[in-house]
Amino acid sequence: MVSYLHTFPLIAPADDKGQVYRGFIQIHQKEHFLEIHLANAATGTPASIYGSHELQSLLSSHQHTIQGRLDQCQDIGLFLSDLKDSLEQIIPPILDLERLKPSSERYTLLVDELNTIGYDNLDTMNDTMTELVFKCQDLGGRCHLIKASIPPQFPLQPPALTLDLPTANSTTTAIQHPSITSPSLSVMLNNALHTLNQYQSFFDTMDRIDEQARVLDPLKPLRSDTWRRIALGNHCSLQLTLPDAACPTQSPPQIRFFGNEKKVAPFQQAWQRFVESHQWRTDLSVLDNLAAPLPSILRLSTPAESNVAMDTKDDDMACAICYAYRLDGGDAQHQETPDTICANPQCNRGFHPSCLYEWLRSNPTTTRSFNVLFGNCPYCNDKITIKAIL
Structure with a gap:
């Protein structure tokens, strides 16, 4: 009766007749509360299985299959083994959290790497040492920033380096490194600098x-x-x-x-x-x-x-109303430039759409049709139109 205890030591009989079992079953290193009632022919009580809300949710999609096995159960140990196998297929495996916890060895290796690279080349670092930003100079004396993302599995898994390169993919990793073992962070930074120097x-x-x-x-x-x-x-x-x-x-x-x-x-x-x-x-x-x-x-x-x-100092490129080239809209994607041009070639003034809209809206001679304003250019008085800003 107790042969199953070797495999399921956290489950024990809850009554003296061996009809009810209660305890915890471990699935992918996580324990789930479980209570099993075997069928009782004498009283006509059907077999049933209970558990935590999480376990019940997992079993809901396979309730019919599991209930069928429980109804035919002659050995609680065999049923628990079948149940464990079924749950392990339902629940995706989780990472070993203990293995992923930062260790003193991991920090020691990172400190050794920083000593090799030099702290004068370190620009910023977060509190957990999972993101390090290094500064380096290319052959032309230009300063570049290289971000190193340190994975939890370091040093078994190499860091990922991110840098600004005129390519489709500006992220470089050590996957292409010819060495069987993971390269050191200093070697990866030297390789990244070598790549930067190719774009001088x-x-x-x-x-x-x-x-x-x-x-x-x-x-x-x-x-x-x-x-x-x-x-x-x-x-x-x-x-x-x-x-x-x-x-x-x-x-x-x-x-x-x-x-x-x-x-x-x-x-x-x-x-x-x-x-x-x-x-x-x-x-x-x-x-x-x-x-x-x-x-x-x-x-x-x-x-x-x-x-x-000075980049926008030229009067022939600035807005003819606010005399600026860029009109700040809160972020770079919403900045306006004087792209609305007067059609009169003798005038050819440019306006920010919002500047011209406000100018025409305040002019009593301006007319509106649907979402378009019809008015006159502030400089040459020729006809000019602008879509309403809703």
Whole structure:
């Protein structure tokens, strides 16, 4: 009668006739309360099984099968074994929480890694040492931040490194490491720095564009950004995207022009002639190649680093109502630029949609049809329209 105790030591008879058993059954290292009533032919009482609310929920989808086995039960030990097997198939296995708890050995290894890397290269670290951010310099003297995410299984599982790279995937891990054992964090950081150094030409290209061109967007570019929006003048601009960050000067960038159709046409034609006549030179920088047909992309003078407003200082690119290029909308995704242009080529003023909407809404001569406002340009008095901001 007690042979099952070797396998289920936490379950014991609850009556002197051996009809009721009560205790705990362990499933995937978690204990569940259980009470079993065997069928009693003398009294006509059917077999039944009770348990915690969680256990009852797990058994509900298999109640008919388990009840059938319990009705035919002749050995409580065999039934408990069948029940345990069934529950282990129902309940997904959980991780061994004790094994995943941070250990002193784990912290000792991390401290040893930091001593090897150098604390002067550590930028930030959270309280649990699961996220470490390191700073490093590439061959061009540029500072990069590399985030190391330390998994609970460290050092059995290597950290994951995240850094800004002009690629589709900016996360690198040690999966591709040729060593059988997991590489050290210092080795992984050296490999990441080696990867960054492969993009020196790209970083040089984008830095020079940011310093010498009339860049409008992005306001705070990331090292992974392969595009820039550059002012041409007269509320015309272009957006360039480098197709190959590894070889930025190998071929002309993808160019898209923005602005009034008549005003932007000369820029489009100049660029098209330049490309079709194969004047692109791989021995020159991207900026020098662009400036040949489009000289207005260059600044007249290099602004001081502290004067962020110099990126948008040009009156011919600012909103003609608020005299700013960007209108803060709370976050970068909701910032407005003066993209509503007066159709009069002699005027060609640009406005933020919300600025023009408020201007027209306050003008008594403005008319409205559905969600469109019809009014006059604040400068040339020509007809201008704007969708209502709901």
